[in-house]
Amino acid sequence: MRFDRLEISCFRNLSSVAIDLAPGLNTFYGDNGAGKTALLEAVHLLCRGRSFRTQKTQTLIQHGMDQLVVRAVIDDEARGPTTLAISKDRPARTEMRLNGEMERRLSEVARLTPLQVMLPDIADLVFGSPAKRRSWLDWGTFHVKPSYLETLRKYLRAVKQRNVLLKEQAATELLGPWHEEVARLGELVTSDRQEYLEALLPHFLEVLAELAPTLTLEVGYQRGWGKDETLGKLLADSSPREVKYASTLWGPHRADVQINTDQSPAGAVLSRGQGKLVASALQIGQASLLAESERRSTVFLIDDAGAELDLAHNTRFFALLERLGGQILATTTQYPSKKHNQPGRESHTGMFHVEHGSVTPT
Numbered sequence: 001m002r003f004d005r006l007e008i009s010c011f012r013n014l015s016s017v018a019i020d021l022a023p024g025l026n027t028f029y030g031d032n033g034a035g036k037t038a039l040l041e042a043v044h045l046l047c048r049g050r051s052f053r054t055q056k057t058q059t060l061i062q063h064g065m066d067q068l069v070v071r072a073v074i075d076d077e078a079r080g081p082t083t084l085a086i087s088k089d090r091p092a093r094t095e096m097r098l099n100g101e102m103e104r105r106l107s108e109v110a111r112l113t114p115l116q117v118m119l120p121d122i123a124d125l126v127f128g129s130p131a132k133r134r135s136w137l138d139w140g141t142f143h144v145k146p147s148y149l150e151t152l153r154k155y156l157r158a159v160k161q162r163n164v165l166l167k168e169q170a171a172t173e174l175l176g177p178w179h180e181e182v183a184r185l186g187e188l189v190t191s192d193r194q195e196y197l198e199a200l201l202p203h204f205l206e207v208l209a210e211l212a213p214t215l216t217l218e219v220g221y222q223r224g225w226g227k228d229e230t231l232g233k234l235l236a237d238s239s240p241r242e243v244k245y246a247s248t249l250w251g252p253h254r255a256d257v258q259i260n261t262d263q264s265p266a267g268a269v270l271s272r273g274q275g276k277l278v279a280s281a282l283q284i285g286q287a288s289l290l291a292e293s294e295r296r297s298t299v300f301l302i303d304d305a306g307a308e309l310d311l312a313h314n315t316r317f318f319a320l321l322e323r324l325g326g327q328i329l330a331t332t333t334q335y336p337s338k339k340h341n342q343p344g345r346e347s348h349t350g351m352f353h354v355e356h357g358s359v360t361p362t
Contacts, residue, residue, distance in 0.1 A: 001113055001297055002327040003043070004081070005073040010062040011045075012038040013357035020361075024348030025318065025328045027305070027336040034354040036331035040117075040301045043329065046070040046086050047113040049094065049106045057092045066090060076112060077296055084109065107142075107149055114143055114290060116283045118302045123275035125282060127267045130256035137221075137257055140286045141196040144293055148192045155185035159248045166239065167246035175239055183232035186251040190223045193252065197221050199293070204285035210320055211284075211313065212277040215270075217261050224254035273313075280317060287326055298326045305330040322348075 008017040013035045028036045037053075041060075044052050051060060061068045067089040074082050085097045096103045103109060125132055141148045162178040201219060208215060225234055234250050242249055259266040259278065266278060287298035300321060305314075321328055336351060353360045 001074055001076050001299060003072050003299065003329075004075050006039075006043065007069075007071040008039065008042045009069040010065040011042045011060060011068045011070060012062065014038050014042065014359070015062065015357055017359045019352060019359055020350075021327070021329070022348055022350035023327055024322055025330065026350040026352065028329070028331045028352045028354050028359070029334065029336055030354035032333060035357045035359070036354045037303050038357075039354065039359065040303055040329060040331060042068075042070045043072075043299075043301060044115065044117060045088075046072055046084060046109075047115050048110055049086070049096070052117055052119065057088050058090060060088065061090060074113065079112070082112070084113070111143065111146070114287070114296060114298045116287055116298050116300045118280065118283065118300060120304045122279045122283075123272055125279035126259060126270065126275040127272075130254075133257040134253075134255060136282060136286075137193055137197065140200060140289070141192050143286075143290055143296075144196060144199075145192055148189075151185060151188050151192065155182070155189050155251075156253065158182045158185055159251065159253055162235075162248050163246060166243050166248070169243050172239075176236070179232055179235040179239070182248065182251060183230070183235055186224075186231050189252045190255070193255070194221050194223075197257070200285055200289050203288040203292070204281055207284045207288065207320065208278065208281040211281050211316060212274065215261065215274065215278070217259060217266060217278065220258045220260075222256045222258050224252050224256075225250040273310075277313065284320065284324065287324055291324065291326075297324075300326055300328045300330075302328060302330040305332045 002023050003021045005020050006017070008014045013033075017039070028039060030036055041051050041053055044050075045060070054060070067087050069085065069087045071083070071085040074084060076082050083097075083099055087095045096106070096109060098109065098112075125136055138148075138152060142152075158178060158181045162175070162182055165175050165178060197219070204219065205217075208217065225231055231251060235248070238249060261269060267275070270278065287300070290296050290298055305318075318328075331354075351362050353362050
């Protein structure tokens with residue numbers, strides 16, 4: 001999938017943007033506050049239905065305007081040319097359209113538009129909470145196994161209902177069926193995640209060897225309960241304790257992706273720059289697996305391209321992305337050098353100057 005054309009109206013300081021994008025690297029350069037990150041944010045809103053910076057719709061709509069609109073023409077491997085649009089107004093009403101028709105399923109749009117978002121805090125995938133790694137893992141599993149999202153949603157609803165009963169200190173006969181339902185769905189979620197992670201690891205390690213050849217890492221899945229226990233029995237046995245917390249303490253909602261180096265957690269020993277390389281390898285590895293297994297390309301949104309990486313790592317990073325064949329939308333405060341462009345691929349790249357909310361091809 002790639003974006004051929006992008007139109008943005010009344011989104012933050014972007015009053016009216018209409019640009020044609022190149023199939024490879026598209027670089028947006030300009031001063032801080034010019035609107036570069038807002039452009040990436042608008043693309044994210046279009047594909048995911050939400051901003052990666054805030055949950056407050058009001059702050060996204062340009063001052064004095066009633067609504068924002070983001071439209072795109074995309075070229076999809078299966079559908080061919082496809083139009084996608086989203087609008088949000090001040091009462092927080094959202095309207096999404098796919099080829100002109102109303103589309104209420106955000107998951108359908110997300111599946112159509114695989115995005116990898118690489119922000120300056122990307123290293124938090126290594127150093128941050130397990131929730132970030134679960135979200136990363138769920139993204140990948142969702143894109144290669146269509147049934148996974150519904151299984152995960154059912155599991156989380158079952159956990160929520162069980163937590164309500166725990167809070168109410170419900171009788172054992174009421175809790176019993178929910179032990180079984182949470183356990184059944186939890187095992188399915190775990191199986192899908194583990195199968196995906198096993199398929200992903202060769203791609204991750206191959207990318208890591210190119211980005212950071214001196215790093216040796218092991219990646220494993222901690223499923224959220226003990227190896228020698230069944231989830232159903234554990235839930236039944238621990239419910240008296242869980243009543244105190246009104247919370248389900250075991251299951252895949254407590255899982256983690258463990259990243260270790262020399263038997264130590266990577267987050268405890270790596271530098272910030274190394275963490276960024278590892279996180280980048282995790283995300284690029286996902287795009288590589290998606291391209292191989294589903295014949296689908298990924299769009300990379302990269303904010304503040306090159307931050308915290310030296311020239312050698314930065315060059316390898318962009319060369320690897322271009323070889324992967326995905327489209328790249330990258331922002332930078334520096335005028336782009338040609339080091340990111342491979343010879344003979346000038347027609348695959350685009351360069352845009354962003355200034356005071358205006359985006360101009362250069």
